[in-house]
Amino acid sequence: MKKDWHELISQPEYGIKTEKDIYVPMRDGVRLAVNVYRPDAEGKFPALLALSPYGKELQELLLPPQPLENSIIWDGVIEAGDTNDIVTRGYVHVIGDLRGTGYSEGEYLGLHSKYEGEDGYDLVEWVARQPWCNGNVGMVGYSYYGEIQLAVAIQQPPHLKAIFPTGVWADMYRGMAYQGGVLCMFIYGLWDGRGGASGFATNNAVSAMMKELPREEFERRRQELLDNPDIRSFPNLYHLVKYPKKNPIFFDLLMNPYDGPYYWERSAYNKLDRIQVPVYSVGTWGHFFSTRGQIGLYAGVDTSKKMIMKPRGFPTRPWREDFDTIIRWYDHWLKGNDTGIMDEPPIKYYVTGENQWRYAEEWPLPNMEPTRFYLRSWSGLSPEPEVYQDQPDCFVQPPLHVSAKRESVSYLSPPMTEDMEVIGPAAFYFYAAIDQDDTNWIVKITDVDKYGSELELGTNYLKASHRALDTGRSTPLQPYHPHRTSEPVVPGEIYEYAIELLPFAHVFREGHRIKLSVGSMESPRDPEMVMHWHPHLCSSRTTVHRIYRDKGRQSHLLLPVIPR
Numbered sequence: 001m002k003k004d005w006h007e008l009i010s011q012p013e014y015g016i017k018t019e020k021d022i023y024v025p026m027r028d029g030v031r032l033a034v035n036v037y038r039p040d041a042e043g044k045f046p047a048l049l050a051l052s053p054y055g056k057e058l059q060e061l062l063l064p065p066q067p068l069e070n071s072i073i074w075d076g077v078i079e080a081g082d083t084n085d086i087v088t089r090g091y092v093h094v095i096g097d098l099r100g101t102g103y104s105e106g107e108y109l110g111l112h113s114k115y116e117g118e119d120g121y122d123l124v125e126w127v128a129r130q131p132w133c134n135g136n137v138g139m140v141g142y143s144y145y146g147e148i149q150l151a152v153a154i155q156q157p158p159h160l161k162a163i164f165p166t167g168v169w170a171d172m173y174r175g176m177a178y179q180g181g182v183l184c185m186f187i188y189g190l191w192d193g194r195g196g197a198s199g200f201a202t203n204n205a206v207s208a209m210m211k212e213l214p215r216e217e218f219e220r221r222r223q224e225l226l227d228n229p230d231i232r233s234f235p236n237l238y239h240l241v242k243y244p245k246k247n248p249i250f251f252d253l254l255m256n257p258y259d260g261p262y263y264w265e266r267s268a269y270n271k272l273d274r275i276q277v278p279v280y281s282v283g284t285w286g287h288f289f290s291t292r293g294q295i296g297l298y299a300g301v302d303t304s305k306k307m308i309m310k311p312r313g314f315p316t317r318p319w320r321e322d323f324d325t326i327i328r329w330y331d332h333w334l335k336g337n338d339t340g341i342m343d344e345p346p347i348k349y350y351v352t353g354e355n356q357w358r359y360a361e362e363w364p365l366p367n368m369e370p371t372r373f374y375l376r377s378w379s380g381l382s383p384e385p386e387v388y389q390d391q392p393d394c395f396v397q398p399p400l401h402v403s404a405k406r407e408s409v410s411y412l413s414p415p416m417t418e419d420m421e422v423i424g425p426a427a428f429y430f431y432a433a434i435d436q437d438d439t440n441w442i443v444k445i446t447d448v449d450k451y452g453s454e455l456e457l458g459t460n461y462l463k464a465s466h467r468a469l470d471t472g473r474s475t476p477l478q479p480y481h482p483h484r485t486s487e488p489v490v491p492g493e494i495y496e497y498a499i500e501l502l503p504f505a506h507v508f509r510e511g512h513r514i515k516l517s518v519g520s521m522e523s524p525r526d527p528e529m530v531m532h533w534h535p536h537l538c539s540s541r542t543t544v545h546r547i548y549r550d551k552g553r554q555s556h557l558l559l560p561v562i563p564r
Contacts, residue, residue, distance in 0.1 A: 008339050009327045012088035014039035026122045033103035034096035037083045044134035046334035047092035047127045050080035050141040053101035055201030065316035076197035078318040079142040100204040107206045110249045112266035120152030128159035136161050136334040142319045143167040150268035153275045162333035166282040169289035173263040177253045181466030181483050182440045186534035188250040195533025207248035209255045233540035259483040272300030279305045286312035291502045309349040353507035364424040371561040375549035381411040390550035397520045398542045408519030420508045424560030425477040426501040431553035435544040437488040438465045440520050448513040458502030464489050
């Protein structure tokens, strides 16, 4: 009888020997501090390396799993992995502090500067030379720990044999700093621990902009921020611009509101062709950076690869999810054990609505059919376009210093007459006018059941002044905005906007409805923001938004429908 793969993977059999604060010299002489946790036994073992700016000692607080929604001690940066589970199964777990953080020397120049990949290369090769290592090295960890795996793999250290990146964004501009050109304040809050995290453990953080920009250019950009009415209406940000050393890393994001060299250096998506080692990509549906980042990673690498897309939600902390799969992956690539992992379909994904796992050989699914659902009068959403009503829908959004109420317009389809599968990327094309020179479009899609309960499937953003499209890189379901400059809106003029929605996999059950909501405001006090702090900077001016959906301007939602 064929064994279950859980029985085939390495089982816990070793004690743990710990060595702390080992200083490893990098190629430029800066020394990074690492902790080494290894099997308490003779012999050589494969190693898993984890790197971040969060502090290596914090990773030892392996408390029982804490759910974000309920626990006040959920700490979002305990993400290096379960040392006890890793080491007892015959792996060395090496956890290090990035330069300028924790106990390491040097300067921390912000997320994913060139030093992180280079230092990771040097650490991988150092690990491989140690008497307790058999020369096979992998990497492990969630979010920052996952993203840095890409930076290191791009450098191609000879002894890195495979990676297992989870919770990555890959495109730092679109996935982390500015969704749709709209400033996300997640890193501002993560710096000092808002929203349930201990934050960065920097000891020598330096603004790359203060260090690298000519003084005249630095002051020009800074003054633009100080004059920006949206910044001036948000005291936390204005204060930071006045005093950059308070949070130099987020200050650098403020100083770079457009995509360009700063983000290209710090992103992996434009270098994925350099990754040659096997990749296991794990993400979640509905996450503002992980969903697109993980799917983009899978699509962008040309090597042995697998992907899991999991149900919406934040993992418990300390992060322990998927550890049996991690061991199975590394048993195959680092130990040469046959765990059957490469015999299975490369893609595993969870389908909400149906609430079941499925498998696929390629992504997007080859039988997916882009299908239009048109905005209609009286808040309707239909396969047939509007013909008679040419008056727009409208909402008025005051700024946060006037009201915390979020205004929006919504469109609701008739109840489904049969189940409808929607799996893949999606987009929203619409015509609109505003009475200011800019706004943020915030678009949300939900499933409404027979009793009115809603299940959110995804939210995405577009700054109106960033509406320009790169037609060469766009597809109908994935419009691509270059975000290289802004083009102010002419008040009252009608423009067509295209917004890529987050990919999702969902079955709208018979009797359920599709709901599309269009708004422009988020507040740090919104329940979902309090839970995991990532509000976006919104307009400081009361703005009238008009959405057109008449015969000549057929605003529509484009969904990837899977034929029955």
